[in-house]
Amino acid sequence: MDKVIIAKDLTLSYNTNETIINQCTFDINSGDFVFITGASGSGKSTLLKSLYGALTPKQGELVVGGVQMNNITSKKLNFLRRHVGIVFQDYKLIKEWTIEKNVMLPLIISGYAKDVSEVQVQKLLTHVKLNHQLGKYPLELSGGEQQRVAMARALAHNPIIILADEPTGNLDDYSSQLIWNLLEGACTQLKTTVVVVTHHIPETMKIDYTHLHIEHGSIYEVS
Amino acid sequence: MKSLKNHFSLIAALFTILFTVQVYKVLDRSISSYEENLRENYSIVVISNSALDNTSMTTKFSLIRSIEVISPEKVIKRLEKEMDKTSLGLLRASLPKFYKLSLEHYPEPSEIEVLSSQLLNMKAIKRVESFSQTHDQIYKLLILYKGVTQIFAFAIFIVTLLLIAKEMRIWQFQHEERMNIMALFGAPIMLRSAVLFRLAILDAIIAATLVLITFAVIVNTGWVEPYFNDINIHITVFNFATDSFVHYGIALSLSVILALMLIVNHKEEV
Numbered sequence: 001m002d003k004v005i006i007a008k009d010l011t012l013s014y015n016t017n018e019t020i021i022n023q024c025t026f027d028i029n030s031g032d033f034v035f036i037t038g039a040s041g042s043g044k045s046t047l048l049k050s051l052y053g054a055l056t057p058k059q060g061e062l063v064v065g066g067v068q069m070n071n072i073t074s075k076k077l078n079f080l081r082r083h084v085g086i087v088f089q090d091y092k093l094i095k096e097w098t099i100e101k102n103v104m105l106p107l108i109i110s111g112y113a114k115d116v117s118e119v120q121v122q123k124l125l126t127h128v129k130l131n132h133q134l135g136k137y138p139l140e141l142s143g144g145e146q147q148r149v150a151m152a153r154a155l156a157h158n159p160i161i162i163l164a165d166e167p168t169g170n171l172d173d174y175s176s177q178l179i180w181n182l183l184e185g186a187c188t189q190l191k192t193t194v195v196v197v198t199h200h201i202p203e204t205m206k207i208d209y210t211h212l213h214i215e216h217g218s219i220y221e222v223s
Numbered sequence: 224m225k226s227l228k229n230h231f232s233l234i235a236a237l238f239t240i241l242f243t244v245q246v247y248k249v250l251d252r253s254i255s256s257y258e259e260n261l262r263e264n265y266s267i268v269v270i271s272n273s274a275l276d277n278t279s280m281t282t283k284f285s286l287i288r289s290i291e292v293i294s295p296e297k298v299i300k301r302l303e304k305e306m307d308k309t310s311l312g313l314l315r316a317s318l319p320k321f322y323k324l325s326l327e328h329y330p331e332p333s334e335i336e337v338l339s340s341q342l343l344n345m346k347a348i349k350r351v352e353s354f355s356q357t358h359d360q361i362y363k364l365l366i367l368y369k370g371v372t373q374i375f376a377f378a379i380f381i382v383t384l385l386l387i388a389k390e391m392r393i394w395q396f397q398h399e400e401r402m403n404i405m406a407l408f409g410a411p412i413m414l415r416s417a418v419l420f421r422l423a424i425l426d427a428i429i430a431a432t433l434v435l436i437t438f439a440v441i442v443n444t445g446w447v448e449p450y451f452n453d454i455n456i457h458i459t460v461f462n463f464a465t466d467s468f469v470h471y472g473i474a475l476s477l478s479v480i481l482a483l484m485l486i487v488n489h490k491e492e493v
Binding site for chain 1: 411414
C-alpha cells in the first residue's frame with residue numbers, strides 16, 4: 001500500500017528551544033483512517049500543522065503526499081494544499097462569503113469552471129444536508145451546520161488527505177456524529193486518507209482505524 | 224461604516240497627493256510661461272563693424288536662436304534736415320551694424336556673461352549690451368517659489384504616503400483571516416490578495432476622478448485663469464488628456480505598489 005505520509009526522526013519545535021515532537025518515526029498509508037490523541041499541549045495540533053506545512057520540521061524528514069516538507073517552497077506548498085482538505089475546530093469559514101462560495105473556495109483555487117464548481121457544491125451541500133442553506137452566511141448557521149460546511153469544503157476538490165483538528169470539539173453529540181459519519185464516508189467511499197486530531201475517539205466508529213498517541217514528545221501506535 | 228471610513232482615508236490621502244501634484248504642475252507651467260515671456264522680451268544688442276551671418280552665429284552659439292538687423296534708418300531720417308546727402312551717405316557707410324539677438328531660452332546671468340565675452344572675442348564685434356536687471360529679480364523670486372513648493376510637495380507626498388501605508392495595514396488586518404483561510408487551500412498569493420488589489424485600484428480611480436472633477440470645476444468657473452492673464456501668463460490649468468493620464472497613473476501605481484509591499488510583508492498565521 002502507498003504511504004501518503006512518511007515521518008522519519010521527525011523533530012518539531014516553535015522558535016523557542018522547547019521541543020514538541022522529538023525524533024518520531026511513523027507512516028500513514030493511503031486510505032487509512034488515523035486518530036492522533038494526546039493530552040492538551042502534547043503536540044497533536046503541532047504535528048497536524050507540520051502535515052499541512054504551517055510548521056517546518058526542525059530535524060528529520062517529513063513527506064506528505066510525495067512532497068518533501070523540509071524547506072518546502074511556497075509554490076510546492078500551494079500545490080500540496082490543493083490536494084489536502086483541512087477541517088478545524090473553529091471551522092475557519094470566510095464570514096463575508098455565502099455558504100456556497102465557502103464550499104466553492106478549493107474549486108476556485110484549483111481553477112475549476114464555474115458550472116462544474118456549482119454542480120459539485122450543490123452535490124456536497126446535499127451530502128451534508130445543507131443544500132437549502134447555500135445562500136446564507138456562516139454566522140447565520142449553528143456550530144454543527146458550520147462544521148458540516150467546513151467538511152463539504154474539505155471534500156470539494158477530492159483531496160488525497162483530509163486533516164481534521166478537533167473537528168467535533170465545539171459540537172453537540174448529534175452534530176458530532178454527523179461529522180464522524182462524513183469523515184468515515186470520505187475514507188470508505190472516496191478512499192481518502194483521513195487524519196484526525198482528537199481528545200476522544202468516538203465509540204461509534206464503524207471502520208478500522210489506526211490510533212497514534214503522543215506523550216512527552218514521542219509518538220507511538222496504540223494497538 | 225467602518226469600511227467606508229477606511230476607504231475615505233485612502234481616497235483623501237491619494238486626493239491630497241494628486242492635488243499637490245496638479246498645483247505644482249500649474250506653478251511649473253506658469254513659470255515656464257513667464258520664462259517664455261522673458262525670453263521673448265530679453266534684449267541683447269550687438270554692435271559689429273561688419274555684417275554677421277545668422278546661420279554661422281546660431282551654429283557657433285547654441286544660446287542664440289536668431290539674429291535680427293536693427294535698421295539705422297530711423298536715426299538717419301532725423302538727421303536728413305540737418306545734413307546734406309553726401310554727408311548722410313558717408314554716415315551711412317561708416318555706421319556699424321546693429322543686431323538684436325533672440326535667445327533659445329531665458330538665460331542665467333552667468334550664461335549671458337559667457338556669451339558676452341565670447342561675442343566680444345570676435346574681431347568684428349565692438350559692443351554687447353543686455354537689459355535684464357528687473358527681469359532677473361522677478362525670475363529669481365519665481366524660481367525661489369518653485370523651490371519652496373517643491374519642498375512642500377515632497378513633504379506632503381511623504382506624509383500622505385505614510386498615511387496610505389497605515390490605511391492599507393488596517394485593510395490587511397481586516398482581510399488577514401480570509402487570506403489565511405485561502406492560503407490553507409493553496410491559493411497563490413495573488414489570488415489571496417485579489418480583494419486588497421481590487422480595493423486599492425477602486426480607491427485610486429475614485430481619488431483620481433475626484434481630482435479631475437475638482438479641476439474641471441476650477442477651470443469651468445474661470446476664477447484662476449484671469450489672475451494669470453493679468454500678469455500676462457497664459458497657461459492650461461488642467462489638461463484633461465495628459466493630466467488625467469498622469470493622475471490615474473500616479474494613483475494606480477502608488478496604491479498597487481503599496482498593496483504589493485503589504486502582501487510581500489504578509490506572514491501567514493494559522
